[in-house]
Amino acid sequence: MNLKNGFITIPSRLFWWFESRLGFRKTLVPLATHPVPRGLGWWYVFGSANATLFFLQIATGISLALVYVPSTENAWETLRYLNEDVKLGWLLRAVHYWGAGVMSIMVMVHMSRVFLMAAFKYPRELTWLVGVGLILSTWGMVFTGQILRWDSDAYWAVGIGIAMAGRVPYIGPALVRLVLGGPMIGGDTLSRFFVLHVFVISGLILLLITVHLYLVLWLGISARPSQSKPVDPDTYHKEYEEQLKNGEPFFPNSGYKDLIFSALVIVVVLCIALIFGPKGPAKPPDPTWVHVEPRPDWQYRAIFALEALAPPYMDWWIMLIFPLVAIAILVLVPLAAPYGERRMNRRPVAVLSVVVIAFMFIALTWYGYRAPWSPHMYAWRSRAVPVDLVKKRSPTELEGACCFQNKQCRNCHALEGSGGKRGPDLTDVATRLNYDALVRQVVQGGGLMPAYGRQLSASEVEALVAFLRTLHTSDKPAAGEPAHFPG
């Protein structure tokens, strides 16, 4: 050993000490520099972004678990402690929450990109199937994660989940007890969801990522559809080999895009977390606090809206059959169309499906936020009847206005835009319904409205209808009685 040059050659000697024992030049380097088709562009970065986000979630999740206690007695308090008493604890919680949100979107973007470019076709059908497992696991993590927040939203979300499970024929009640870990929502329930979130589904995701990556590396990155002929199993491999001959090494020629995009995603998550902060926890989860408005996280608002809007006879189909059908369709995609055209402009059904499903999801999610079907529980005593609607009214009509408030009509019906949205705004109701129709509607209800005939005395009905009959603007007359039919 030459001591005079010893210092300069330390990095080189260190490198070779490791390399002679690891052998990366023969294993990882060829893997990283494997050829990919040219001209891929930036459309292929979403998969690695998902992996980056998942590892961000693992890192923040581990950090959270250092403080969070998954017990029904203490969970809420430890989250409050993290929010307020731990330095930057709120940011840690925020990164974990918004990271989950961005990952939920990114997995759907990645799946849409793969679907639209028909990269699920031969020989990549298995890759797609593993991907379906990954997206289902991701949504499982979202659900179990929001339960772990263990606030009033989480507690009742468990109730809703098991009410659905209870509808499964024959095994429903047993399933309920399996999920709850007992007869009722309790400490055993939170423990089960903690184990699912931290160990079981996480482990499954890690396993599936490994298989997914193996398949991606073994089968190679699919070329752009514009550069590829329709998939024919007899000629595909030869065509792909030809494309690879003119290809470029994945790293660094194409891989730098993955690095940039993943870093960008992390920065975006950090920025959103800094601006919007963590979610909750909302009110502490006390089963005796019944005046709550449970709401799921945004990822599940679409299903929330669907369940509220569907007529009762469809409930069973939506809760139990629809998820199975959706998963079956996802699984069947590569099996139903493994060969053929890959270009988007030759696959109108595929493109339309993505557009329609995306639009439905966004529309239902937005509707899940508006939630017009939920009565505004405090409107009857916090929103006064607009002044112009009680001016120059007779005593009976004023009594009717009091009735309108006291009997919680305001919870579902707005006046001049304020109040519940479950029923129609009644500011102009007299132009639509005449006296008989008003009495019938109040007494018999129908649709979303209960039959108030049971809840009101005859004089209360009289006063209420008298008030409602005054609800029209001066330029529009009140609806009149129909003429008697001739004969």
Place this chain on the structure above:
Amino acid sequence: MSESQPDPNDQASEKKDEQEQPSSEELIDRRSLLGVLTRSAGTAIGLTTGIVATVASGLVVGVGLLAYICEPMFRGKQNGWADAGNIDDFRVHHTTLVNLMNPVRQPWDGAAGKIAIYVRRLAEQKFLVLNVNCTHLGCPVSWFPQSGLFMCPCHGGINHEDGSRAAGPPPRGLFHLKHRIVNHHLHVFLGHFPTLQEADTSSYEPEERFHYHP
């Protein structure tokens, strides 16, 4: 078998082999053949034993763990009696929200061990005890004494004061709870989370129910 013992027939068999052998590689003598057969048999027995042992021990552990995880499935409905208070604390024709400790809770449940019920006194000795869970998907319903309606915040289910369904998605009225009056106290039989298949603890049968099974 000793390796060093020379084969007495060596020279003779060698001469015969030189004339008969079709290829030189596949020639084997009895000793080697027996050796190969023994080792093959040994490997086969070993492999079979190994596979059987692994599968058996795996099954024992796996089935055991699965039984442990699924054990709650095989319990029946669990409920217990809880004291809801003196009956004189309830006014006739009034509905009250009562907070109780769930009789089937775990010691470490904390606040989750609490449970709420609606109690309506119908007459001197007649009560109606309702679960707070909406029968649609289990959200807690709020009681409005002014209009005599229960309203659910989640999907807008509405029930009358006797628990029967008034409007919205719920397929039936609120769940009823078994109760009795003991020593001037109202005792309620409750505990498990009610679902449509395992609902009331009383023998109440709701008159209307949407038939949603195809």
